[in-house]
Amino acid sequence: MTKHAVKMVEVGCKAVAILGVNFMSENVHAIMDKNDQTNFLVYGMSSDEIGCYVAEATESAEYVEYLKAASTMPKFLHVIYINTSLEIKAQAQNLVPTITCTSSNVLHMILQGFAQVPDLTLWYCHDSYMGASLADMLVQLISMTDEEIAKIHPTHNRNTISKVLSHLQYYQNGACIVHDLLVKR
Numbered sequence: 001m002t003k004h005a006v007k008m009v010e011v012g013c014k015a016v017a018i019l020g021v022n023f024m025s026e027n028v029h030a031i032m033d034k035n036d037q038t039n040f041l042v043y044g045m046s047s048d049e050i051g052c053y054v055a056e057a058t059e060s061a062e063y064v065e066y067l068k069a070a071s072t073m074p075k076f077l078h079v080i081y082i083n084t085s086l087e088i089k090a091q092a093q094n095l096v097p098t099i100t101c102t103s104s105n106v107l108h109m110i111l112q113g114f115a116q117v118p119d120l121t122l123w124y125c126h127d128s129y130m131g132a133s134l135a136d137m138l139v140q141l142i143s144m145t146d147e148e149i150a151k152i153h154p155t156h157n158r159n160t161i162s163k164v165l166s167h168l169q170y171y172q173n174g175a176c177i178v179h180d181l182l183v184k185r
Contacts, residue, residue: 002031005040015041021052023085030086058088058126066171067095070123077113078123079106081130096123103130107137111153114164124170131170138165 005016005028018025022044029042044050058080070076078098080089092098101109106124114120124131138161141149146157156164 002028005032005042006035006037009035009037009040014039015043017043017045019045021050021055021083023052023055023083026086027082052083055084055088055126058084058092063126063171064095066123066125067092070121070169071096073121075117075119076121076123077117078125079109079113080125081106081127084126092125106130106134108153110134110164110168111156114160114167115153115155118160118163119167121167121169122164124168126171128170128172131168131172134170135165135168138168 008016009032016028018028025042025044032038032040032042067078070078076096078092078096079101080092080098082100082102084100089098089100099109099113110122110124113122124134141152141156141161142158142165144158149156149158149161
């Protein structure tokens, strides 16, 4: 979404209306500011807060305790899904090293993290369905040949993927109503 907003500015657009939850317009606004586009207007479509259950899971005391547990590990990385408020991302970064992922780059980011720090412990948040799917993807990778795995990430093989899987933690209480509905179908 933010890429499209940047392109819109480049062709002369002066404003954009975001038809989504609050953190979406917040993220677009932050990217516009980062790109010195401070005159570009970003509108949300409601004056009311439009939240997201899975993103709100990161606002709980339980989630803070989860991050504090991560901070006790010798080498750890917190990976948070992009659909989270900037405030929560900043708070997480204050507690533990944190990077942000999307559903399309999460696997590559995790594999790259382990390629750079082989004994890393990864703490994934906050969407428990994506965390479980990520673990399932790693199990599927283990069943592939080393040559097939190398096509996905050149520094990995079945042994390293097995280690990645054994060092993956994911937050169990980040439920999303939409995901609940899709899983039940």
